Amino acid sequence: QVQLVESGGGLVQAGGSLRLSCAASGRTFSGYAMGWFRQAPGKEREFVAAISWSGGSTKYADSVKGRFTISRDNAKNTVNLQMNSLKPEDTANYYCAASKISFTTPVRSGEYDYWGQGTQVTVSS
Numbered sequence: 001q002v003q004l005v006e007s008g009g010g011l012v013q014a015g016g017s018l019r020l021s022c023a024a025s026g027r028t029f030s031g032y033a034m035g036w037f038r039q040a041p042g043k044e045r046e047f048v049a050a051i052s053w054s055g056g057s058t059k060y061a062d063s064v065k066g067r068f069t070i071s072r073d074n075a076k077n078t079v080n081l082q083m084n085s086l087k088p089e090d091t092a093n094y095y096c097a098a099s100k101i102s103f104t105t106p107v108r109s110g111e112y113d114y115w116g117q118g119t120q121v122t123v124s125s
Contacts, residue, residue: 002026002114004096009119012086016123020081022096022116029077030054032113033099033106036070036081038092038121048094049081050105059105064090086123093118 008020035050049070050059058070072079097112
């Protein structure tokens with residue numbers, strides 16, 4: 001079992017930045033690939049970014065590529081999402097997730113085994 005707790009959400013103006021963090025506890029953190037997903041009201045949950053267990057591979061949704069950066073610190077059991085040049089369409093609840101498919105960067109929500117409760121990001125225009 002892995003417990004995930006997100007933090008760092010909030011309200012920011014368009015063009016601003018936020019850094020989301022996800023703290024993991026439980027089983028060995030480095031045994032999991034990690035991902036970030038988001039869900040806006042009335043929309044389905046969508047993939048944002050993923051990172052392999054070692055941090056050597058990352059993947060991003062086209063909508064955030066070049067603006068968001070995912071990173072992890074296995075010594076601290078944390079994964080971060082640095083979000084720059086935020087747009088109103090980035091407004092959503094952001095979720096951290098852990099996948100046992102550790103050597104890759106899963107993009108489908110069904111490939112993830114554990115989820116956090118989410119943190120709200122609101123970008124004003």
